[in-house]
Amino acid sequence: MNEEQKSLLLDSSSRFVIPQGVKLSYGTAGFREDASILSSTVYRVGILAALRSLKTQSVIGVMITASHNKVSDNGVKIADPNGGMLSQHWEPFADAIANASSPQQLLQLINEFVEKERIPFLGVRPAEILLGRDTRPSGEALLEAARQGVTSIVGAVASDMGILTTPQLHWMVRARNKGLKASEQDYFEQLSNSFKCLMDLIPTERSKFDGMNDKLVVDGANGVGGAKLQVLHKLLNVLDIEVRNSSEDEGVLNDGVGADYVQKEKVAPHGFGSKDAGIRCASLDGDADRLVYFLVPPESNAQVNLVDGDKILSLFAVFIKEQLSFLNEKEDLKNSHKARLGIVQTAYANGASTNYLKHLGLEVNFTPTGVKYLHEKAAEFDIGIYFEANGHGTILFSESFIEWLEVKSRDLSSGSKGSEAEKAALRLLAVSNLINQAVGDALSGVLLVEVILKHMGWSIHRWNELYHDLPSRQLKVKVADRTAVVTANAETVVVRPPGLQDAINTETAKYTQGRCFVRPSGTEDVVRVYAEASTQEATDTLANCVAKLVVQFLGSNSS
Numbered sequence: 001m002n003e004e005q006k007s008l009l010l011d012s013s014s015r016f017v018i019p020q021g022v023k024l025s026y027g028t029a030g031f032r033e034d035a036s037i038l039s040s041t042v043y044r045v046g047i048l049a050a051l052r053s054l055k056t057q058s059v060i061g062v063m064i065t066a067s068h069n070k071v072s073d074n075g076v077k078i079a080d081p082n083g084g085m086l087s088q089h090w091e092p093f094a095d096a097i098a099n100a101s102s103p104q105q106l107l108q109l110i111n112e113f114v115e116k117e118r119i120p121f122l123g124v125r126p127a128e129i130l131l132g133r134d135t136r137p138s139g140e141a142l143l144e145a146a147r148q149g150v151t152s153i154v155g156a157v158a159s160d161m162g163i164l165t166t167p168q169l170h171w172m173v174r175a176r177n178k179g180l181k182a183s184e185q186d187y188f189e190q191l192s193n194s195f196k197c198l199m200d201l202i203p204t205e206r207s208k209f210d211g212m213n214d215k216l217v218v219d220g221a222n223g224v225g226g227a228k229l230q231v232l233h234k235l236l237n238v239l240d241i242e243v244r245n246s247s248e249d250e251g252v253l254n255d256g257v258g259a260d261y262v263q264k265e266k267v268a269p270h271g272f273g274s275k276d277a278g279i280r281c282a283s284l285d286g287d288a289d290r291l292v293y294f295l296v297p298p299e300s301n302a303q304v305n306l307v308d309g310d311k312i313l314s315l316f317a318v319f320i321k322e323q324l325s326f327l328n329e330k331e332d333l334k335n336s337h338k339a340r341l342g343i344v345q346t347a348y349a350n351g352a353s354t355n356y357l358k359h360l361g362l363e364v365n366f367t368p369t370g371v372k373y374l375h376e377k378a379a380e381f382d383i384g385i386y387f388e389a390n391g392h393g394t395i396l397f398s399e400s401f402i403e404w405l406e407v408k409s410r411d412l413s414s415g416s417k418g419s420e421a422e423k424a425a426l427r428l429l430a431v432s433n434l435i436n437q438a439v440g441d442a443l444s445g446v447l448l449v450e451v452i453l454k455h456m457g458w459s460i461h462r463w464n465e466l467y468h469d470l471p472s473r474q475l476k477v478k479v480a481d482r483t484a485v486v487t488a489n490a491e492t493v494v495v496r497p498p499g500l501q502d503a504i505n506t507e508t509a510k511y512t513q514g515r516c517f518v519r520p521s522g523t524e525d526v527v528r529v530y531a532e533a534s535t536q537e538a539t540d541t542l543a544n545c546v547a548k549l550v551v552q553f554l555g556s557n558s559s
């Protein structure tokens with residue numbers, strides 16, 4: 001690092017004073033805190049992004065958002081060159097610089113890291129960073145802090161992409177690095193064109209809904225997703241979508257609205273009520289990377305019927321499996337490519353969904369919580385479908401499978417034009433363009449759900465009947481030190497403290513269809529307990545008993 005670079009860093013960092021008494025951690029979803037204390041953190045993440053860009057010689061993204069958290073919070077996360085999450089290998093560096101106590105210490109940490117990672121400081125290509133933010137009022141000032149961080153690396157360029165959903169920013173980073181068209185307009189066009197292509201390929205005998213209302217009502221969480229969906233809606237012209245709780249309405253971001261609220265509380269969001277009974281409803285989270293569907297019950301105050309991430313995954317799996325079977329039909333074995341379709345879930349997936357998927361003959365894999373783990377696993381397959389129960393997920397297509405599909409669809413169109421196999425190949429290609437290949441994306445998710453329902457001729461009721469969720473319960477337990485809980489086997493088994501897993505096993509064995517696991521949260525200072533059993537009452541008893549065991553083994557933090 002030359003003297004010019006050192007003084008630029010010392011000078012700019014002296015403008016961003018680190019808050020006292022806060023220990024920041026990059027965690028599963030980047031840094032998240034009350035927005036008022038975040039500017040030094042975001043500034044430092046700007047520096048990290050520029051270094052990452054130099055190291056990878058690629059465009060990097062910085063997104064300012066705190067997703068489903070309250071409006072006074074904010075946060076920041078990085079999009080890596082492929083549009084995915086920051087490489088886990090760099091997370092400790094993010095933690096270290098975010099907590100550096102002075103400009104001198106910050107400079108020293110950067111210097112050491114640059115040497116260790118052999119970052120080409122005066123390399124061929126200057127750093128280039130795309131900055132995006134959600135609708136939070138604190139976003140504009142924090143974006144400026146990120147820009148100052150980026151430009152404190154000599155030659156680095158920061159482009160302000162404005163207000164975006166998190167998945168849009170990830171999509172842009174991926175597209176830029178693949179040399180593809182990458183503007184917001186390009187995003188909307190790609191989604192709407194591939195949606196129209198799937199609509200055109202719907203079998204005519206199925207193109208009628210089974211007697212159901214065609215309308216979809218979407219809760220935009222008073223965040224960025226609602227307005228963006230309206231832009232898409234205008235381009236599409238064929239879907240009947242009404243958006244409520246758009247950021248242009250009066251309501252407060254994530255306050256009694258949004259996918260996280262609907263999924264956790266199982267109640268209708270603000271603005272929805274018994275007048276909407278029977279209508280297909282969906283909810284996005286604050287930065288539009290999560291999606292759940294739901295049905296409002298006719299009686300007010302009753303729980304909504306939740307159609308969660310597991311059921312979206314199941315719908316996608318049924319559709320993809322059907323297309324693969326069309327492709328393999330009449331296929332002589334020499335030319336066929338038996339595509340590997342893999343499903344990825346976490347232990348929070350409802351057991352009924354896992355059983356359903358296994359009964360379809362699909363390979364179901366489990367990873368720890370956090371989309372970075374699910375995404376990584378899904379990328380091992382020709383087609384990998386991953387979802388968290390809370391509604392974050394997508395379908396990944398391997399590059400080699402896309403190439404195979406392109407060749408196949410060309411071959412088929414010259415031979416048996418209009419065949420089911422040709423249509424199946426074209427549908428799969430359209431899905432790969434519609435569904436975000438970088439991260440879970442509620443906007444592309446809505447469009448894919450809608451077109452698959454039309455393709456199947458299914459109402460939301462029919463879809464919801466694919467399987468019946470087992471009763472489940474989630475509890476949070478505050479303990480003295482949640483890091484004392486160490487788990488294995490995709491978080492389903494506690495290995496420390498000793499004895500806790502045996503006690504959980506003994507309790508769980510008392511319940512029909514009982515399943516229970518505990519793990520430390522990566523985003524909150526709690527241990528989470530998850531339980532399932534054959535009735536809601538039994539499930540609640542199991543969850544409460546295991547919560548008591550957790551306190552017995554770990555000590556409560558209030559005592």
Ligand SMILES: CC(=O)N[C@H]1[C@@H](OP(=O)(O)O)O[C@H](CO)[C@@H](O)[C@@H]1O
Nearest residue numbers: 028029370371388390521522523524
């Ligand atoms: C049970 C649950 O919903 N956990 C969420 C939550 O993680 P925890 O580590 O459980 O706090 O936040 C993560 C980031 O948004 C999300 O990926 C995950 O699914």
Ligand SMILES: [Mg+2]
Nearest residue numbers: 067285287289
């Ligand atoms: Mg989110």
